[in-house]
Amino acid sequence: xxxxxxxxxxxxxxxxxxxxxxxxxxxxxxxxxxxxxxxxxxxxxxxxxxxxxxxxxxxxxxxxxxxxxxxxxxxxxxxxxxxxxxxxxxxxxxxxxxxxxxxxxxxxxxxxxxxxxxxxxxxxxxxxxxxxxxxxxxxxxxxxxxxxxxxxxxx
Amino acid sequence: xxxxxxxxxxxxxxxxxxxxxxxxxxxxxxxxxxxxxxxxxxxxxxxxxxxxxxxxxxxxxxxxxxxxxxxxxxxxxxxxxxxxxxxxxxxxxxxxxxxxxxxxxxxxxxxxxxxxxxxxxxxxxxxxxxxxxxxxxxxxxxxxxxxxxxxxxxxxxxxxxxxxxxxxxxxxxxxxxxxxxxxxxxxxxxxxxxxxxxxxxxxxxxxxxxxxxxxxxxxxxxxxxxxxxxxxxxxxxxxxxxxxxxxxxxxxxxxxxxxxxxxxxxxxxxxxxxxxxxxxxxxxxxxxxxxxxxxxxxxxxxxxxxxxxxxxxxxxxxxxxxxxxxxxxxxxxxxxxxxxxxxxxxxxxxxxxxxxxxxxxxxxxxxxxxxxxxxxxxxxxxxxxxxxxxxxxxxxxxxxxxxxxxxxxxxxxxxxxxxxxxxxxxxxxxxxxxxxxxxxxxxxxxxxxxxxxxxxxxxxxxxxxxxxxxxxxxxxxxxxxxxxxxxxxxxxxxxxxxxxxxxxxxxxxxxxxxxxxxxxxxxxxxxxxxxxxxxxxxxxxxxxxxxxxxxxxxxxxxxxxxxxxxxxxxxxxxxxxxxxxxxxxxxxxxxxxxxxxxxxxxxxxxxxxxxxxxxxxxxxxxxxxxxxxxxxxxxxxxxxxxxxxxxxxxxxxxxxxxxxxxxxxxxxxxxxxxxxxxxxxxxxxxxxxxxxxxxxxxxxxxxxxxxxxxxxxxxxxxxxxxxxxxxxxxxxxxxxxxxxxxxxxxxxxxxxxxxxxxxxxxxxxxxxxxxxxxxxxxxxxxxxxxxxxxx
Numbered sequence: 001x002x003x004x005x006x007x008x009x010x011x012x013x014x015x016x017x018x019x020x021x022x023x024x025x026x027x028x029x030x031x032x033x034x035x036x037x038x039x040x041x042x043x044x045x046x047x048x049x050x051x052x053x054x055x056x057x058x059x060x061x062x063x064x065x066x067x068x069x070x071x072x073x074x075x076x077x078x079x080x081x082x083x084x085x086x087x088x089x090x091x092x093x094x095x096x097x098x099x100x101x102x103x104x105x106x107x108x109x110x111x112x113x114x115x116x117x118x119x120x121x122x123x124x125x126x127x128x129x130x131x132x133x134x135x136x137x138x139x140x141x142x143x144x145x146x147x148x149x150x151x152x153x154x155x
Numbered sequence: 156x157x158x159x160x161x162x163x164x165x166x167x168x169x170x171x172x173x174x175x176x177x178x179x180x181x182x183x184x185x186x187x188x189x190x191x192x193x194x195x196x197x198x199x200x201x202x203x204x205x206x207x208x209x210x211x212x213x214x215x216x217x218x219x220x221x222x223x224x225x226x227x228x229x230x231x232x233x234x235x236x237x238x239x240x241x242x243x244x245x246x247x248x249x250x251x252x253x254x255x256x257x258x259x260x261x262x263x264x265x266x267x268x269x270x271x272x273x274x275x276x277x278x279x280x281x282x283x284x285x286x287x288x289x290x291x292x293x294x295x296x297x298x299x300x301x302x303x304x305x306x307x308x309x310x311x312x313x314x315x316x317x318x319x320x321x322x323x324x325x326x327x328x329x330x331x332x333x334x335x336x337x338x339x340x341x342x343x344x345x346x347x348x349x350x351x352x353x354x355x356x357x358x359x360x361x362x363x364x365x366x367x368x369x370x371x372x373x374x375x376x377x378x379x380x381x382x383x384x385x386x387x388x389x390x391x392x393x394x395x396x397x398x399x400x401x402x403x404x405x406x407x408x409x410x411x412x413x414x415x416x417x418x419x420x421x422x423x424x425x426x427x428x429x430x431x432x433x434x435x436x437x438x439x440x441x442x443x444x445x446x447x448x449x450x451x452x453x454x455x456x457x458x459x460x461x462x463x464x465x466x467x468x469x470x471x472x473x474x475x476x477x478x479x480x481x482x483x484x485x486x487x488x489x490x491x492x493x494x495x496x497x498x499x500x501x502x503x504x505x506x507x508x509x510x511x512x513x514x515x516x517x518x519x520x521x522x523x524x525x526x527x528x529x530x531x532x533x534x535x536x537x538x539x540x541x542x543x544x545x546x547x548x549x550x551x552x553x554x555x556x557x558x559x560x561x562x563x564x565x566x567x568x569x570x571x572x573x574x575x576x577x578x579x580x581x582x583x584x585x586x587x588x589x590x591x592x593x594x595x596x597x598x599x600x601x602x603x604x605x606x607x608x609x610x611x612x613x614x615x616x617x618x619x620x621x622x623x624x625x626x627x628x629x630x631x632x633x634x635x636x637x638x639x640x641x642x643x644x645x646x647x648x649x650x651x652x653x654x655x656x657x658x659x660x661x662x663x664x665x666x667x668x669x670x671x672x673x674x675x676x677x678x679x680x681x682x683x684x685x686x687x688x689x690x691x692x693x694x695x696x697x698x699x700x701x702x703x704x705x706x707x708x709x710x711x712x713x714x715x716x717x718x719x720x721x722x723x724x725x726x727x728x729x730x731x732x733x734x735x736x737x738x739x740x741x742x743x744x745x746x747x748x749x750x751x752x753x754x755x756x757x758x759x760x761x762x763x764x765x766x767x768x769x770x771x772x773x774x775x776x777x778x779x780x781x782x783x784x785x786x787x788x789x790x791x792x793x794x795x796x797x798x799x800x801x802x803x804x805x806x807x808x809x810x811x812x813x814x815x816x817x818x819x820x821x822x823x824x825x826x827x828x829x830x831x832x833x834x835x836x837x838x839x840x841x842x843x844x845x846x847x848x849x850x851x852x853x854x855x856x857x858x859x860x861x862x863x864x865x866x867x868x869x870x871x872x873x874x875x876x877x878x879x880x881x882x883x884x885x886x887x888x889x890x891x892x893x894x895x896x897x898x899x900x901x902x903x904x905x906x907x908x909x910x911x912x913x914x915x916x917x918x919x920x921x922x923x924x925x926x927x928x929x930x931x932x933x934x935x936x937x938x939x940x941x942x943x944x945x946x
Contacts, residue, residue, distance in 0.1 A: 034177070040343045040345065045426075048343055048344075079176070080176060085175065090175075092175045100343070101171075101175075101633065102633075103393075131869050132868075133869075134866060135869075137394055139872050139875060141833045141872065141875055
């Protein structure tokens with residue numbers, strides 16, 4: 001039987017009737033068409049499906065959609081502002097932190113989760129914050145450099 | 156070096172904004188109207204005869220639209236190398252590994268499809284399985300493929316020079332055996348596809364692939380469709396690394412289900428199914444005998460290799476050749492002998508993975524060279540400098556080094572790592588090691604024997620002249636090829652990068668063999684350059700006619716028409732352009748004729764301006780059997796120095812710093828080159844320290860997930876100092892050659908050599924898990940204490 005939930009997705013409140021066993025990632029991708037959130041394993045291991053739930057990064061493939069009831073979800077589609085790309089997104093573009101791009105949405109949201117809490121992290125803090133986000137392409141270095149550049153405000 | 160307008164820069168990737176914002180479309184993001192969902196039934200046994208398949212219950216389930224088995228699929232054999240087509244879509248007599256495909260279902264949703272799969276009754280007769288090379292090659296062992304007794308699916312025997320005579324001249328000969336473990340490509344995006352067969356008999360397959368062209372041919376062959384009725388296209392692909400370098404049974408199943416149901420069918424591998432499909436790196440066992448003179452001159456190399464291939468050949472014939480033919484370089488060796496055997500076992504098939512065939516051979520040999528240097532009392536760097544090839548050299552197996560910055564690479568990592576101060580002088584538990592490597596810039600020949608062009612490209616100018624649209628069937632899989640080719644097209648046409656639009660990855664755009672063997676930058680790059688140059692020539696021809704000036708005094712640079720003989724009166728052309736664009740706000744006003752105006756005038760004169768390009772390597776290789784494998788129009792090379800800390804109490808290895816120098820010819824996009832280097836190193840780190848696909852005694856994969864199959868995280872990777880070494884490759888477009896795979900070559904042996912420097916222990920088996928290292932430290936301590944007791 002479907003259950004009614006109310007969640008805020010990317011600053012917009014939604015009311016949805018969902019199956020109780022639906023995961024948050026499937027809700028976002030299949031029901032809301034927010035396909036920027038990627039599904040790499042479905043087991044909470046790769047981090048590609050990372051979204052912010054009340055500001056904290058979570059693997060949306062192991063969060064039930066019902067758990068998001070009356071909470072706030074931010075996906076990669078919710079980062080841009082009227083001024084364009086979010087500074088973290090811009091840094092990822094400019095620093096060459098994106099190759100295949102499959103991990104990028106989750107990676108960027110983990111970075112945002114970190115920087116919102118700790119605006120001046122050191123390299124180890126950054127590596128720790130994204131250690132749940134697997135990337136097979138970059139060796140992480142340009143990702144770390146991109147996040148560092150946002151933290152220090154350097155170009 | 157030549158001044159370039161676009162290439163040789165750090166241009167941002169053209170796909171990055173879409174990928175940073177979630178706009179980029181991957182195959183799993185596709186939803187088509189009326190789309191069904193497919194699921195596979197896979198064998199629960201590693202080796203079993205299929206006695207009977209009953210699909211009647213599954214077919215009766217509400218919501219099921221099609222169920223297919225070998226009976227529907229036919230028994231067309233396919234594979235990668237035509238010489239070893241040994242797979243069929245669905246097992247028809249027996250299953251050869253746990254995961255072999257038996258049937259597929261399409262239904263209105265995934266849950267229904269999965270339920271229908273569970274309703275298919277299969278009667279199996281379990282057969283004894285062989286899971287190791289020893290078991291598979293034993294007398295009387297069960298045979299996977301009747302044509303190959305003792306399960307040896309492919310063997311290679313090569314001798315270059317007189318190996319016995321060379322060995323006889325040596326002052327030092329040593330033999331070592333080295334073994335790796337089966338690896339998985341572990342791209343973060345699992346394989347997925349959507350097949351769409353329409354009522355006119357045309358099939359469109361959207362799929363996450365590195366090779367649209369080969370997938371198109373395989374689909375056509377297996378499904379019995381003309382190639383022209385099969386269109387294969389990829390969207391953005393979430394990494395490949397070899398795992399997506401051939402057609403897979405899921406793609407064929409989806410196509411067949413779409414043909415049967417008349418509706419689009421979507422299928423995805425789960426992460427577990429990615430591991431069951433396999434096609435990652437083989438397990439290699441190399442026994443190497445190397446002979447040298449007292450002064451360090453390498454005289455002879457004997458290489459015997461056994462590859463655990465899994466149930467099917469896949470890329471295996473190429474792999475078993477590569478494991479021999481790519482080992483000699485980047486050194487001069489007088490004689491080389493190679494004996495390679497690829498053996499079938501009842502496990503998922505192995506295939507090509509980054510550094511195809513060469514990575515483990517390289518690890519084994521570069522470690523052995525270090526051991527030889529130690530015995531000779533030579534610095535490992537000096538041993539390599541003494542033996543390396545130079546530009547113009549030909550290896551003993553006929554590979555021609557048209558450019559080779561090996562010396563520059565070695566010297567760069569030596570100097571930037573402070574090698575001389577550190578080597579052998581670091582405290583216990585800390586170590587530094589180095590190694591070299593080299594790799595092809597594209598295979599010299601296609602996978603199937605053919606005279607085909609390896610790639611074609613097309614540059615079409617928009618009728619307003621403002622955009623040049625590059626069409627290529629090449630595969631952007633994350634490495635940055637769309638940006639690279641956009642940059643090459645812009646450079647060759649003489650316009651800024653933002654005037655170039657790139658469409659790629661679609662068999663409708665031409666022929667391109669795809670993203671494997673580090674081929675695209677060099678090969679597709681040539682075709683793109685030629686196409687852009689031809690479009691440019693057409694514009695210049697029209698301008699030459701219109702302006703009544705010789706063509707050779709006109710050029711295009713940075714989006715403007717440039718007249719080399721001074722001022723030319725083009726007011727008439729501009730008037731014509733303006734007349735057609737009354738009311739437009741962006742009409743050209745400056746004192747230079749723009750490319751846009753020139754291209755518009757060309758359109759008015761000739762219709763759509765289309766430049767075409769193509770590329771096929773020159774004939775390459777020696778005359779011996781298998782000489783084609785390992786040949787390439789050009790070779791990249793690299794050297795690395797790695798620093799490690801080994802925790803002597805726990806055996807845990809921490810990487811402190813990696814220095815990597817790579818000769819990529821002329822770097823088209825410097826940021827992308829560094830990205831390829833850093834990514835290659837991280838894959839090497841995973842293989843050196845963690846990665847192993849494990850099986851139990853029944854052939855069941857024990858760790859088909861990313862929690863227990865460990866790839867490096869951000870915490871495992873150290874700072875990598877990427878050093879781009881540039882040579883000007885005569886056979887590369889703008890002098891460019893490979894970087895995507897060669898950079899992985901030195902990583903494992905550099906780590907092995909650093910770990911030895913830290914611990915005094917040589918490891919002959921991968922991966923260097925804390926357990927393996929800890930046990931070796933304990934064994935060494937026991938031996939040392941035991942030794943002390945006796946004295």
